[in-house]
Amino acid sequence: MSTEPLETLDCLGQRCPLPVIALARRFPSIPVGAVIRVLADDPAAAVDIPAWCRMRAQQYLGGVSVDGSPAYDVRRVS
Amino acid sequence: MSAAYFDAATAAPLHPVAREALLAALDDGWADPGKLYTQARRARRLLDAARAAVAEVLGVRPDEVAFTASGTAAVHAAVLGGLAGRRRAGTTLVRSAIEHSAVLHAGQRHVSAGGAEVEVPVDLLGRADLDAWRAAVAAPGTALACLISASHEVGTVQPVAEAAAACAATGVPLLVDAAVSLGRVPVPGGWQLLTGSARKWGGPAGVGLLVLRKGTRWVSPYPADDRETGRAVGAPDLPAIVAAAASLHAAHTESAAEAARLSALVERVRATVAATVPDVEIVGDPVDRLPHVVTFSCLYVDGEALLTALDRRGFAVSSGSACTSSTLVPSHVLAAMGVLTHGNVRLSLHRGTTAAQVDRFLAELPGIVADLRAEVGL
Structure with a gap:
């Protein structure tokens, strides 16, 4: 299964909980099995995006660095 | 509404016993308890009684209890003094990932001065990982281990007795930061250093507890001062200490x-x-x-x-x-x-x-x- 993101949300400069809200808003529109990437430099995103995945039973694939900015990949599994 | x-x-809001004791001690406890005249002896009696009351609640000897200027000051003195006292054994501080920021800040000071620090992770419920703790305190060079009695942010009680047993097995002194527990729930024994903060149990702000069990190696991180047998600096706020001790006793009861x-x-x-x-x-x-x-x-x-x-x-x-x-x-x-x-x-x-x-x-x-x-x- 591809781990390449189908879509990237640019939440750079946004404070918590805005990156998680953006992820939750966009999530229903991506197909099951696809990966969505959230670019977020708020330090809370590093904890809150994996926590959101756990609460929503979605798959957290981990954090990556994109052009020096932190990013988080999530796969829709249901 | x-x-x-x-x-x-x-x-915590001031316990009524603390208020009563504070007002009484303002009249009787203003003199320096270290001096040799009548007013000082009156102050000394109040300080001795406060120390005895705290010692009774904690189940320790009065001479093991020192009053500091705050809970934070007690933690800083315990961490830095506990590390300094064990310099010959090593320079590593072991602590859980969920300690109070006072412990984290003291640890940062230790690391910036050339010391080392090992952080023990917690699980999803906020309980320290005992296997990681045992490995950390068994590692060579560990000078002091620090565990909060229960998480002050999420309430999870920490495995203090098990952590103490692991420390005892390797001869590493254990500091328990019991600020959130004192006056509310029993704290297991087995530690060598313990800290507390009066305002968490209904006493006034500006009173901390530093308890060092007999034989604990501890070297003051501060310039020398003869107050509180060298464990705290500056003239003690005696009325606040009297109120803190009285309210700890009341809250404990x-x-x-x-x-x-x-x-x-x-x-x-x-x-x-x-x-x-x-x-x-x-x-x-x-x-x-x-x-x-x-x-x-x-x-x-x-x-x-x-x-x-x-x-x-x-x-x-x-x-x-x-x-x-x-x-x-x-x-x-x-x-x-x-x-x-x-x-x-x-x-x-x-x-x-x-x-x-x-x-x-x-x-x-x-x-x-x-x-x-x-x-x-x-």
């Missing part, structure tokens, strides 16, 4: 009944919030927890907005969310657990907390959270 104060884990009453209220909060607020995560151990602390996080809610809305409705609570901290960094405790850090609320109850206050909070919370979510379109 009567105001409800739910932030006792920061500072009431603690079994109060713990049962408050624990039932916390259980009501845990069950009701989970049932009435959608997308909420109740954090911390549901069973092995402090009787008076409950923490939850509301998905998609800004923590600062939630605190402000609650304050407007007369509820004083604390939060570990980044937006409520001066540094805009989320609580290191919530982060170490891996639980949601935004929309976070901590309620910490006290002897003045009533069921009616808790019920009003539970009745108003779902609407407040729903309004905040509606503002962001969720």
Whole structure:
């Protein structure tokens, strides 16, 4: 299964909980099995995006660095 | 609408016994207890009685108890002095990931001075990983280990007895930061250093406890001072110390009944919030927890907005969310657990907390959270 993101949300400069809200808003529109990437430099995103995945039973694939900015990949599994 | 104060884990309202003792000691305890005249001897008797009262509650000898200028000062002295006393054994500080920031800051000072630090992780409920703890304290060069008695942010009780046994097996002294537990729940033994803070149990601010069991190697991190047998600097605030000791004794006496009453209220909060607020995560151990602390996080809610809305409705609570901290960094405790850090609320109850206050909070919370979510379109 591809781990390449189908879509990237640019939440750079946004404070918590805005990156998680953006992820939750966009999530229903991506197909099951696809990966969505959230670019977020708020330090809370590093904890809150994996926590959101756990609460929503979605798959957290981990954090990556994109052009020096932190990013988080999530796969829709249901 | 009567105001409800739910932030006792920061500072509990003054216990009536503390107020009474404080006022009496203001008249009798202003002289320097170290001097050799009548007024000083009166002050010395008050200080000795306060020390004896604290020692009795803690089950230690009076000469093992020192009063410091705050809980934070006690922690700094315990960490840095405990490390200095063990310099020949090593330079590594072992601590859990969920210690109070006072421990973290003392550790940073130690590391910046060339020392080392090992952080022991916690699980999703906020309990220190005992296998990691055992490995860390068994490693060569470990000078001191530090464990909070229970999480001050999420209430999870820590495995102090097991941690102490691991320390005893390897000869590493254990510091227990018991600020959140003293006067409320028993703290297991087996430690060599213990710290506390009077304002957490209903005493005045400005009084900390530094307890060093006999034989503990400890070297003051401060310039020499002969007050408190060299364990604290500066003239002690004797009236506040007298009030702190009297209120610790009173809180300790009431603690079994109060713990049962408050624990039932916390259980009501845990069950009701989970049932009435959608997308909420109740954090911390549901069973092995402090009787008076409950923490939850509301998905998609800004923590600062939630605190402000609650304050407007007369509820004083604390939060570990980044937006409520001066540094805009989320609580290191919530982060170490891996639980949601935004929309976070901590309620910490006290002897003045009533069921009616808790019920009003539970009745108003779902609407407040729903309004905040509606503002962001969720």
